[in-house]
Amino acid sequence: MDLILGALGYIFDPVNWGAGAVQPGAIGGLLLEHLRLTALCVGIALVIALPLGFYIGHTGRARQFVIGFTGAMRALPTLGLLYFFFTLFAFSLSFLPAANLAVVISLIILAIPSILAGAYSGLESVDRETIDASRALGMTEFQILWQVEIPLALPLIVGGIRASVLQVIATATVAAYIGVGGLGRIILTGIGTNDYDRILGGALLVTALALVVDGAFALLQWLAAVGTAPRGARDTDGDATRAPLSAEPATQQ
Amino acid sequence: MSTAHRTTRLLVGGIAVGAMVALAGCASADPTAPADSADGATGDQIVVGSFAFPESEITMEIYAQALEAAGFDVDTQPNIGPRQQTIPALQDGSINLIPEFNGNLLAYYDPEYTERTTEEVDAALVQAVAVDGLQVLDSAPGEDKDAYVVTRETAEANDLTEIGDLSALVPFTLGANSQFAELPYGIPGLKDVYGVGVNPGDVEFLAIEDFGGPDTVQALTDGTVQVADIYTTSPAILTEDLVVLEDPEALISSQNVIPLVSDAIYTDELADVLNGISAELTTDDLIALRDRVEGDEKASAGTAAADWLEEKGLLE
Structure with missing residues (x-):
């Protein structure tokens, strides 16, 4: 209990949010650094993984290969990747560019599999009859993707992004090992000085940040589910992707 | 099918019994017991x-x-x-x-x-x-202790031999494990004992969490930091031709x-x-x-x- 009180004492001491904060500096700045790093890495991962996931989900091509490959990527330990890339880049770059690049690439690799899985499994979950009906109506493949599949798959797509953001927020703490900022620096400074208040305080901050961001995504996912549910259907539990656009009523499924 | 099953089961059983016998053999010679000291006259x-x-x-x-x-x-x-x-x-x-x-x-x-x-x-x-x-x-x-270390070029260009001479180098960036920013022999001691870093911004700090290992050496030699905390017996001092600054005031234990x-x-x-x-x-x-x-x-x-x-x- 004392341990938790000490950690909360560190977090809620106004001094630690201002210029006179103990190492590694004001908590607000570190929080922002952490969020910026997360946003950058997830942002780049989205640009890579969403189009790829849509392609796989729409065409069904390369599915086995990509599922296997992303599964393997999930198993890579980010800290190991971080040191691998850092050592690699340090041959030709100076310390800080090498460190930053290594952190960003390792976290992108962490972020991709969940986004990719959400995208292709979302598209695959769309009722085949719906797609056939769209095709029969004369929609082009591109129109089917944008106007039928993606809107119906939205809850699962957002779910994938949500999982990926959560993982990146939690794992971005390792960036501090090679001098890149974020909340991990609080934990590592705590370890270095045997200060359990800061070790636990930093961990609690990461947890709180993850929960808040996850809550925001839960809301977004709910909105996506509400948005994709057919008019009149009161399906708000995130399972709306199964709601058919065809003539059959949902109860007969 | 059933004969194949039985054969497998017999095999497994046989291996298990064999392993138990082998383990029992080990038990008579306790590997953690002190070595024989019969000749210890x-x-x-x-x-x-x-x-x-x-x-x-x-x-x-x-x-x-x-x-x-x-x-x-x-x-x-x-x-x-x-x-x-x-x-x-x-x-x-x-x-x-x-x-x-x-x-x-x-x-x-x-x-x-x-x-x-x-x-x-x-x-x-x-x-x-x-x-x-x-x-x-x-x-x-x-x-083997913490030391303020600079490259040979930095030392010669700024005429550095002891920690106090770092006043001539400000503003500079110092690379070390994060605790160095607050331990008494770290940045606070640098200021209190040697008067280096009295003005804000004189000494920037870069946390590199490898205890003066290869990452810290890399940051020092490529100029990302000008001063680093590297231990006095680090082989890099020899291989990278680094200079350990003297500590006449015994800041570091x-x-x-x-x-x-x-x-x-x-x-x-x-x-x-x-x-x-x-x-x-x-x-x-x-x-x-x-x-x-x-x-x-x-x-x-x-x-x-x-x-x-x-x-x-x-x-x-």
Whole structure:
């Protein structure tokens, strides 16, 4: 209990949010650094993984290969990747560019599999009859993707992004090992000085940040589910992707 | 199908029985029991321990081989964890001797210790370790401690020889583990003792969490930081031609290599051998020894130790 009180004492001491904060500096700045790093890495991962996931989900091509490959990527330990890339880049770059690049690439690799899985499994979950009906109506493949599949798959797509953001927020703490900022620096400074208040305080901050961001995504996912549910259907539990656009009523499924 | 199943089951059963017999055989010879000391007419076996890093293992080998050459019955026990494990191991007799560092050993007994020079620390240690039935012998001039390190170019361009000269270098960036920003011998001490960094922005800090290892050396040599906390026995000091700034005000506590022995095993002959080693072991020797073991040669700790003892004529 004392341990938790000490950690909360560190977090809620106004001094630690201002210029006179103990190492590694004001908590607000570190929080922002952490969020910026997360946003950058997830942002780049989205640009890579969403189009790829849509392609796989729409065409069904390369599915086995990509599922296997992303599964393997999930198993890579980010800290190991971080040191691998850092050592690699340090041959030709100076310390800080090498460190930053290594952190960003390792976290992108962490972020991709969940986004990719959400995208292709979302598209695959769309009722085949719906797609056939769209095709029969004369929609082009591109129109089917944008106007039928993606809107119906939205809850699962957002779910994938949500999982990926959560993982990146939690794992971005390792960036501090090679001098890149974020909340991990609080934990590592705590370890270095045997200060359990800061070790636990930093961990609690990461947890709180993850929960808040996850809550925001839960809301977004709910909105996506509400948005994709057919008019009149009161399906708000995130399972709306199964709601058919065809003539059959949902109860007969 | 069923016969195949039965065959498999029989096989598995057979293996299990075989394994049990084999294990029962082991039970009669307890691998953790103390080694046979039937021939120990001259006294008990001395077990030399070490911490879990190469430098400690090298010094352990030096002690063990020199004692063996002097006729002692010696065994080694490398890779023991931190002092929370080594001190109890010395007390219960699992090991009897370990190469220590005087400053850190004193810090284990008194975290708030104020002694800084080798003489002060050694003197304070005598009392401190006696509580646990242990004693320290002579410390070696060789020490492995935190140091303010710059590249040869930086040192020559700014005429730097001691820590206080860093005033000429401000503003600069210092790279070290994060705790260096607040430990007394780190940035606060730099300001209070040497007056470096009195103005805000004079000393920027970059946290690199590898204890003065390759990442820190990289940041120093590529100019990301101008000053770094690198330990005095780091082989990089030799290979990268780095300059360790002198510390005339004794900001950083001494960390001389010092033999720590249990009272139970102490004899004057033992002390003579170990003090003879301490008299010869310098920081440069430690750097060279570490470079052989941790550098490209990848020599074993035993080989490096044997060669050093040979070179110093300590194997008589």
